[in-house]
Amino acid sequence: MLKKLPIGIQTLSHILYDGYAYVDKTAIALQLIESGKYYFLSRPRRFGKSLFLDTLKEVFEGNKALFKGLYIEDKWDFEDRYPVLRISFGAGVNKNKAELDRSIHWILINVARDLELEFDEGKSNREGFQELIRQAREKYGKKVVILIDEYDKPILDNITDKETARTMRDGLKDFYAVIKDNDQYIQFVFITG
Known part of the structure; x- marks a missing residue:
């Protein structure tokens, strides 16, 4: 009997434990982990x-x-575990900078919760992201892993409005700059969209 195809399923445990077909990509994952630090992958949907x-x-x-x-x-x-900051811009549509800022704020709150870190809601998103990276490094004694999905969705959602798309790009650029500025605390980064 053929296994079910995991169309739209994005969780490895769901695919493996619920009997879906899976093509093992862990050799590629290991090669990336062992041979570099920063990766960017842009591919179409699905x-x-x-x-x-x-x-x-x-x-x-x-x-x-x-x-x-x-x-x-x-x-x-x-046994060698790392704190993972997983960020996804896949949910919802941000129509302006204020909505983008709120989305990033909630993403950071959830990352802090997942890693059992403190999040100062009075800080800017840039400062908050930086603080989470440093706190995770300190609390877990390991450099952090940053995984970002749908990195460009806020821009693409507004692609027909050049000014808004540009504003989104600038807001995301400011947010992502934190990664470069905190290289000493980072083990691995994978950004996709």
């Missing part, structure tokens, strides 16, 4: 980008049981 991001998250969080029988199972030290 190319498995979000699923690959989730695969990286599970590897860095040390979820060994999930990788039983896969290439990476005996090639990665799953």
Whole structure:
């Protein structure tokens, strides 16, 4: 009997535990992890980008049981866990800079909650993101992993309005600049959209 196709499913555990067909991409994940630090992948929709991001998250969080029988199972030290800041701009549509700022703010609150970190809601998004990176490094004693999905969605949602698209681009550029400025606290970055 053929396995079900995981159309639209972006969670590795869901695919593996619920009997969906899965093409093992962990050899590629391991190669990327071991050979570089910063990656950017741009592909059309439905190319498995979000699923690959989730695969990286599970590897860095040390979820060994999930990788039983896969290439990476005996090639990665799953005891060596990293704090993962996973950011996605996939939900909702931001029509202006204020909405983008609110979205980023809520994303950062959720990242802080997931990693059990403090988030100072009075800080700018740029300052808050920087603080979360540094707090995660300090709390977990490991450099952080940053995974960003749909990095350009706020721009694409406004592509027909050049001025708004430009405003979104500038807002995201300011936010993403935090990554460069905090290189010493970062283990790995993968940005896709």
